[in-house]
Amino acid sequence: MTSDRKMALGLFVEGLGHHIAAWRDPGVDPRSRQSLDHFTEIALTAERGRFDFIFTADTFAMFGPDDPHQWARSTVASRHEPFTLMAALAARTERIGLVLTATTTYYEPMHVARMFASLDQLSGGRAGWNIVTSNAPAEAANFGRNAHPEAEERYARAAEFVEVVTGLWDSWDDDALVADQALGRYVDPDKLHRLNHRGAHFSVRGPLTMPRSPQGRPVLVQAGQSGPGRTLSARHGEIIFSIQPDVTQATAYRAEIRATATGLGRDHSGIKVMPGVLIVAGATRTEAEDRYARLQRLIPEDLGVSLVSGLFGVDLSSYDLDARFAGVPLDRALSHGKAIHDLALREGLTLRELYLKVAGQRGHRVVVGDARDVADDLESWFSAGACDGFNIMPPTFPGGLDAIVEHVVPELRRRGLVARDYAGRTLRDHLGLARPPSRWASA
């Protein structure tokens, strides 16, 4: 059955793959994470599959708990600075959107506004900003602090930060660049605006040193799960990433985001809720299952346990791996950890079963199968109204992505669920998102 509503497809790029043991897979070159050719191959494959965008996460410290033991066993220790990586990929790709993370807790708005404005210009309108307030506790120690500010304070700063950044992006009217060589007039100063922002966290005069970018504003992306996080998503998010264990919860989450956005005066058709899903695809179901089983066998036991310990904020190394898990206090857990804890109790898992379920994919859902299996799953979520598309997480790069593009994408196309080609040049065009007017447009 075909319909006009199309699934948005994002590719969550994680160096060597999303599976925690990806780097040990014989099909993966464990040193390729440093190489631009590796990321170029990924981006071009995704572009060939007509993904709307690629996305990279970021932290200013190793992902997860500050645990040298984990650095030794997984690839969390290695990560490119995302603006540098995406700028390089902008030059090697033509159409695919480039979404990257910048934290409002440790940057200043002027940095972020400028870097994204440049990326949007240089890529011809393909930039998107994943707005985070910093997730990894270890980042604080790299900025002269013992701990992050409390979540409430981080989100208050984030809200003001986004106001300033969007204001700076608007600080040149669309027609401010005159560039009239005969008249000798480069810009029209009446069409440049000082922001003159003075708030609780920032004082920023403006204007930006850059004409308004092709998208007007790069696409705003958010993934808050807490109360203040969801409010920020509903107020500003155009793409919203989430971690959803099942279709019922995902549907409720999307409905809540849409209702909150409507209450804030937004048109919710401009919001793409995109839960993450780790897809292990193969030419046949058996091939996909074998690929997944091979990866699962490569997870070291102690790494599995320490990952779950990190998520719960509790050391589980002395727990019996094969006894039914009875739960732990969660006052130091990440919000991501709470969802996983609920899952363990709901399904009566042992610690081993739990780490095998979550270690590989960091709490995201796993779908393993051939093209029809995977397409059936994605279609059932999409048609239930649980999402507007998916943030797709291949288990390995490049092989895990190749299998998705080779098998799953053609099946989604055949069903009329995804667009066959890009609708235009910019990320907004791909996603059907309007180009936002400048805040000075009607002044």
Ligand SMILES: Cc1cc2nc3c(=O)[nH]c(=O)nc-3n(C[C@H](O)[C@H](O)[C@H](O)COP(=O)(O)O)c2cc1C
């Ligand atoms: C797909 C996805 C990507 C994320 N990327 C990052 C990231 O790059 N850096 C980061 O600090 N947090 C990242 N997060 C965490 C979120 O920004 C957010 O902190 C988390 O979902 C918890 O919500 P809360 O901040 O409202 O508690 C990501 C979350 C998801 C679901």
